[in-house]
Amino acid sequence: MKFIIKKLSILIVTVFIASIFGFIFEHLIPGNPAVAILGPQATPHNVAVLTTKLGLNKSPVQQYFTWIKNFFTGHFGYAYSSGDSVKTLIAQSYTETLELIVGSQVLAFLIAIPISVRAAVKPNKIFDKFTSVISFGFYSFPAFVVAPILILIFAVKLGIVPASGYVGPSQSIGQNIKDMALPCITLALGSFAVYSQILRSELVNLLKEDFALFAKSKGISKYKIVFKHCFRLSSLSLVTISGLQISTLITGAFVIEYIFQLPGLGTLIINAINSKDYLVIQAVSVLVVMAVATINTLVDISYAFLDPRIRREN
Amino acid sequence: MKKTSKQIEPNENALTVNNLSVSFKTERGLLKAVDSVSFTIPKGSVLGIVGESGSGKTVLCRTLIRLLPESNLNIEGSIDLFGINVTELRKRQLRQLYKNVASIIFQDPLTALNPVMKVKHQIAESLKLHTETSRSQRKQEVIDILELVGIPDPQIKANCYPHQLSGGQRQRVMIACAIASSPTLLIADEPTTALDTTIQLQILQLLKSLQKLNQMTLILVSHDLGVVNYICDYVAVMYAGKLVEFGKTSDVLDHPYMPYTKALLDCMPSLSKPKSHKLQSIPNSMPDPFSLPLGCRFAPRCTYVQSRCVIESPKLISDSSEANIHEYACFFPIKPIVSKVALTSQTDNENT
Ligand SMILES: Nc1ncnc2c1ncn2[C@@H]1O[C@H](COP(=O)(O)OP(=O)(O)O)[C@@H](O)[C@H]1O
Ligand code: SF4
Ligand SMILES: [Mg+2]
Numbered sequence: 001m002k003f004i005i006k007k008l009s010i011l012i013v014t015v016f017i018a019s020i021f022g023f024i025f026e027h028l029i030p031g032n033p034a035v036a037i038l039g040p041q042a043t044p045h046n047v048a049v050l051t052t053k054l055g056l057n058k059s060p061v062q063q064y065f066t067w068i069k070n071f072f073t074g075h076f077g078y079a080y081s082s083g084d085s086v087k088t089l090i091a092q093s094y095t096e097t098l099e100l101i102v103g104s105q106v107l108a109f110l111i112a113i114p115i116s117v118r119a120a121v122k123p124n125k126i127f128d129k130f131t132s133v134i135s136f137g138f139y140s141f142p143a144f145v146v147a148p149i150l151i152l153i154f155a156v157k158l159g160i161v162p163a164s165g166y167v168g169p170s171q172s173i174g175q176n177i178k179d180m181a182l183p184c185i186t187l188a189l190g191s192f193a194v195y196s197q198i199l200r201s202e203l204v205n206l207l208k209e210d211f212a213l214f215a216k217s218k219g220i221s222k223y224k225i226v227f228k229h230c231f232r233l234s235s236l237s238l239v240t241i242s243g244l245q246i247s248t249l250i251t252g253a254f255v256i257e258y259i260f261q262l263p264g265l266g267t268l269i270i271n272a273i274n275s276k277d278y279l280v281i282q283a284v285s286v287l288v289v290m291a292v293a294t295i296n297t298l299v300d301i302s303y304a305f306l307d308p309r310i311r312r313e314n
Numbered sequence: 315m316k317k318t319s320k321q322i323e324p325n326e327n328a329l330t331v332n333n334l335s336v337s338f339k340t341e342r343g344l345l346k347a348v349d350s351v352s353f354t355i356p357k358g359s360v361l362g363i364v365g366e367s368g369s370g371k372t373v374l375c376r377t378l379i380r381l382l383p384e385s386n387l388n389i390e391g392s393i394d395l396f397g398i399n400v401t402e403l404r405k406r407q408l409r410q411l412y413k414n415v416a417s418i419i420f421q422d423p424l425t426a427l428n429p430v431m432k433v434k435h436q437i438a439e440s441l442k443l444h445t446e447t448s449r450s451q452r453k454q455e456v457i458d459i460l461e462l463v464g465i466p467d468p469q470i471k472a473n474c475y476p477h478q479l480s481g482g483q484r485q486r487v488m489i490a491c492a493i494a495s496s497p498t499l500l501i502a503d504e505p506t507t508a509l510d511t512t513i514q515l516q517i518l519q520l521l522k523s524l525q526k527l528n529q530m531t532l533i534l535v536s537h538d539l540g541v542v543n544y545i546c547d548y549v550a551v552m553y554a555g556k557l558v559e560f561g562k563t564s565d566v567l568d569h570p571y572m573p574y575t576k577a578l579l580d581c582m583p584s585l586s587k588p589k590s591h592k593l594q595s596i597p598n599s600m601p602d603p604f605s606l607p608l609g610c611r612f613a614p615r616c617t618y619v620q621s622r623c624v625i626e627s628p629k630l631i632s633d634s635s636e637a638n639i640h641e642y643a644c645f646f647p648i649k650p651i652v653s654k655v656a657l658t659s660q661t662d663n664e665n666t
Contacts, residue, residue, distance in 0.1 A: 208383075209425065210420055210422065210425040210426040211425060211426055211427060211428045211429070213381060213420075213426075214418075214420060214426040214427070214488070214491070215428070215439070216381065216412070217379070217381055217412055217416075217417065217418045217492075218412060218413070218417075218439055218440045218491065218495070219409040219410070219411075219412035219413035219440075219495070220409075220439065221409065228431075228439075229428050229431065232430045232431075233428075233429070233430055306430070307429075307430060308429075308430055308475045308477070309429055309430075309475070309477050
């Protein structure tokens with residue numbers, strides 16, 4: 001419990017720092033923030049109203065609290081270029097990014113687990129060496145190299161899936177899966193490489209430990225030793241890695257969205273950067289920082305459930 | 315199981331090891347951890363294996379049930395365990411051997427038990443493999459076994475993780491895991507080394523009583539000759555991978571022939587004769603397994619050494635003068651009759 005409180009307080013501090021960063025960022029925007037928020041179409045009257053509403057004539061501390069209140073109630077302001085509310089823009093694009101990240105991670109784990117178990121049970125045999133080379137290859141090729149190759153093969157040559165575009169799952173699940181297949185695979189390959197190599201070496205080491213040998217002396221088969229004895233312990237490092245990977249993953253997802261022209265948060269922020277739409281940049285980046293911090297906190301807390309030894313220490 | 319169970323025949327001997335050698339392929343070359351070891355023990359007896367750290371006790375024990383990973387291993391010779399030819403067993407038959415015939419206890423229960431698995435599951439695992447029972451029955455069996463090995467509040471402790479138990483309790487849990495399959499052979503590799511002295515005795519008494527109760531054959535590795543004297547019927551003394559002395563505990567410990575055994579005894583203040591000088595440990599250390607002496611491996615440290623010992627390697631020979639088997643590998647054994655020879659040889663050595 002103390003452990004969880006400690007982790008949660010770290011999260012709160014991180015969120016606080018992120019909010020300060022967001023607040024300062026907004027005030028670094030050239031010109032009157034009210035104008036920046038309302039966009040070029042704003043009438044002087046509206047600017048004056050918003051200036052008072054934002055409390056721009058109040059002290060910075062008061063302004064910060066107003067900002068916090070607005071941010072956490074979803075009032076991120078309006079996009080400079082289109083005049084749309086930033087909240088609406090984010091609401092329209094976050095599901096797609098989430099789908100890409102979750103889908104790719106599920107895919108990566110589904111491939112990595114059986115492969116690394118097989119490799120670890122017979123280490124340094126052909127299967128192990130072959131899969132090591134393959135995953136190292138996937139790891140070394142960046143998404144912007146892999147994506148065009150996949151598009152060329154599966155979209156252009158075979159025509160199984162579209163090269164770009166996105167249909168939401170609510171419209172057509174089948175089409176949605178087709179649209180998301182290549183982006184998910186592209187993003188999954190890098191994660192697969194990391195997960196399978198970590199899990200493989202973790203399992204190889206665990207199988208050398210006394211408790212695995214003792215389990216063997218009970219007459220348990222090697223696969224059963226892996227699944228019943230080693231998996232829970234190796235999941236600790238796997239969870240750590242996926243936590244550490246999350247920011248890399250988000251960056252990767254943004255790049256892939258752009259390549260496949262998926263209307264996700266990545267495309268949103270890249271377009272915003274191009275059109276200097278500061279409020280969009282600010283809202284998306286602060287939200288991403290907070291999401292990463294939250295995920296890492298959840299990872300830390302999940303430790304306590306995976307490892308009973310940590311539960312006791314705290 | 316069909317194959318292995320058919321191989322079990324009524325036989326007076328529990329274990330016959332013949333010319334057993336175990337080598338590891340290492341980066342520095344071949345490491346022969348066990349070298350041409352042969353011995354036989356009857357059913358239901360307790361064998362103690364003694365020797366300094368690194369003499370090959372663990373490798374020998376684990377090889378007896380083929381527990382070592384065999385990718386870098388070379389096993390020669392034969393192991394006959396209750397009529398089962400252990401060296402010839404295939405993987406599946408080996409698992410049957412573990413499930414029904416042989417169990418092992420390691421030195422450190424903290425590393426041998428799974429840290430993230432509840433005690434009851436670790437014991438049930440052995441039970442489940444051995445017998446086919448219902449869930450509730452198995453639950454009760456786990457509690458019974460915990461009670462048998464002397465765990466207080468077995469209902470509560472069954473739900474604990476290993477780190478929540480004391481060192482002695484953890485070792486009892488490991489013993490529970492090992493005996494859950496009702497083995498006919500139990501190997502205990504230094505089961506008390508990681509424990510406090512007060513708890514050591516309790517664990518040994520537990521092992522001894524379980525051995526009697528289940529009529530198990532017990533192999534106990536220890537570097538404590540007092541322990542061996544206390545519960546073992548037979549003693550095997552190992553030095554640098556070789557079996558250097560073997561026989562009934564009383565014979566070997568009361569009248570050691572091999573100077574190494576005597577030196578080990580001299581390190582034990584409680585057991586050594588009052589007149590013998592009390593050493594804390596034998597001076598110098600065991601030879602590097604990669605550059606073993608040509609002759610007797612103990613020669614560099616032996617106070618009875620003669621020139622023959624340096625060029626020729628002594629074979630394990632039996633003392634024919636006695637009804638009991640008492641074997642030793644030494645050219646100049648310490649016997650009452652030859653003790654004079656031994657003494658002169660010592661002065662010879664000082665001159666050269
Ligand atoms: N897996 C292994 N690979 C290489 N050498 C080993 C291995 N296990 C043990 N040895 C070597 O075998 C020798 C005997 O070790 P061991 O049986 O553990 O000794 P003891 O149990 O008597 O202390 C030592 O020299 C040790 O270094
Ligand atoms: S053979 Fe020689 S060196 Fe070896 S133990 Fe006997 S007396 Fe000592
Ligand atoms: Mg040992």
